[in-house]
Amino acid sequence: MNYTEANKAAWEEAFDHRTPNWGDNNHIRLKKGNFEFFDSDMKNELLNMNFRGKTVAQFCCNNGRELLSLVLDGGADYGIGFDIAENILEQARETAEKAGVKNCEFINCNLLEISEKYYDTFDFIFFTIGAICWFQDLTELFEKAGKCLKSGGTLLINDGHPLANMLAMPRDEAFDPNNLTRFVHSYFRKEPWIGNSGMGYISGEYASKTFTDFSHTMSDIINGLAANGMKTLRLNEYDCDIGNVGSDVYDKKGVPMSYILVAVKG
Numbered sequence: 001m002n003y004t005e006a007n008k009a010a011w012e013e014a015f016d017h018r019t020p021n022w023g024d025n026n027h028i029r030l031k032k033g034n035f036e037f038f039d040s041d042m043k044n045e046l047l048n049m050n051f052r053g054k055t056v057a058q059f060c061c062n063n064g065r066e067l068l069s070l071v072l073d074g075g076a077d078y079g080i081g082f083d084i085a086e087n088i089l090e091q092a093r094e095t096a097e098k099a100g101v102k103n104c105e106f107i108n109c110n111l112l113e114i115s116e117k118y119y120d121t122f123d124f125i126f127f128t129i130g131a132i133c134w135f136q137d138l139t140e141l142f143e144k145a146g147k148c149l150k151s152g153g154t155l156l157i158n159d160g161h162p163l164a165n166m167l168a169m170p171r172d173e174a175f176d177p178n179n180l181t182r183f184v185h186s187y188f189r190k191e192p193w194i195g196n197s198g199m200g201y202i203s204g205e206y207a208s209k210t211f212t213d214f215s216h217t218m219s220d221i222i223n224g225l226a227a228n229g230m231k232t233l234r235l236n237e238y239d240c241d242i243g244n245v246g247s248d249v250y251d252k253k254g255v256p257m258s259y260i261l262v263a264v265k266g
Contacts, residue, residue: 003192003212004084004110007134010209011085014199017206023091026065027098035073037065039242042128042158045260049154051076054123058082059111059145060131064092064104070126071104079104080118082111111135111144119147126156129243129258133159133213136192138224146228149265155230156263157221160243161256165189165215170249180253189215201244221261230263 029036035043051074058067061081071079081104083089089106096104109115112135125145135141145155166183168175174184195211198204222232241251242258250257 003136004112004134006210007212008084008110010211011199012087013209014203015085015087015091017198017203017208019202019204022202023063023065023095026063026068026091026095030065030068030072030095030099030101033073035069037069038158039240041236041238041240041258041260045156045158045262046070046074049074049124051124053077055079055121056124056126057118057122057148059125059127060084060134061089061092061106063088064095064106066126066128068092068096068099068101068104071101072099076124077103080122081106082109082114084108084110112140114144114148116147120150122148122153123150124154124156125149126158128158129160131159132157132216132221133193136214138216138220139227142224142228142230146225146230146265149230151265153265154262155225155265157259157261158242159259160241161237161259162216162218162221163187163256164241164250164258167250167255177249180250181255185215187215187217218259225263230265232261232263235259235261 035046054076055078056070056076058081061067061083064081067079067081081092086108089108092106166185166187168184176182192212192214196208198206198208237256237259239252239254240258
């Protein structure tokens with residue numbers, strides 16, 4: 001079994017172990033509008049973009065809450081979410097139905113094997129927190145994204161900052177609350193991260209199937225985009241811990257914890 005197949009099994013297991021009511025009320029939250037499922041920096045970025053008449057996609061869409069928010073609040077013409085975990089996508093479809101969103105669909109697939117029918121389809125593709133880390137080779141991933149974008153289309157990544165992978169998290173033995181800026185991992189780490197304790201924000205901790213994810217440097221990201229015909233227009237960095245990876249101990253402490261990158265396909 002390769003790491004992608006193993007991650008699929010682990011994600012589907014995590015959803016089966018989800019905490020009570022996890023995601024069940026997303027359709028209610030969607031009615032609040034104003035890009036409910038995005039933080040303030042992403043809201044500002046999205047508000048400055050025009051999605052009217054556009055076809056948009058989220059790669060690694062999880063349970064669809066962000067894509068549905070973008071389609072509803074941004075006024076996109078149509079949205080497609082792609083994810084590897086079928087049972088999580090079922091919740092996305094249920095949320096869309098309950099929210100009355102008919103111009104959105106969810107496709108179960110490995111992004112590296114995405115069908116050619118989606119090539120040259122999207123005006124806008126986005127990745128959010130904790131998505132690109134599941135891919136060992138970003139050049140391969142961005143090749144697929146680039147093929148799916150129309151010429152002149154936009155790609156956006158809102159993710160944890162690569163530097164944050166150098167820090168010790170509160171669950172780590174090396175964590176020192178009195179020295180939050182001490183680096184304990186290499187920025188250029190090539191070894192995968194291996195997890196067997198569940199997916200915390202969905203399920204809490206349990207003895208789980210194996211999750212495998214990877215660190216990437218900022219140059220990995222920008223060069224991977226460039227290699228596939230996408231020019232970075234802007235890169236903004238923030239000290240907001242948008243994934244709560246440090247249980248908020250690193251939030252607003254002056255350490256780069258997240259970023260928003262916007263690129264365009266030439």
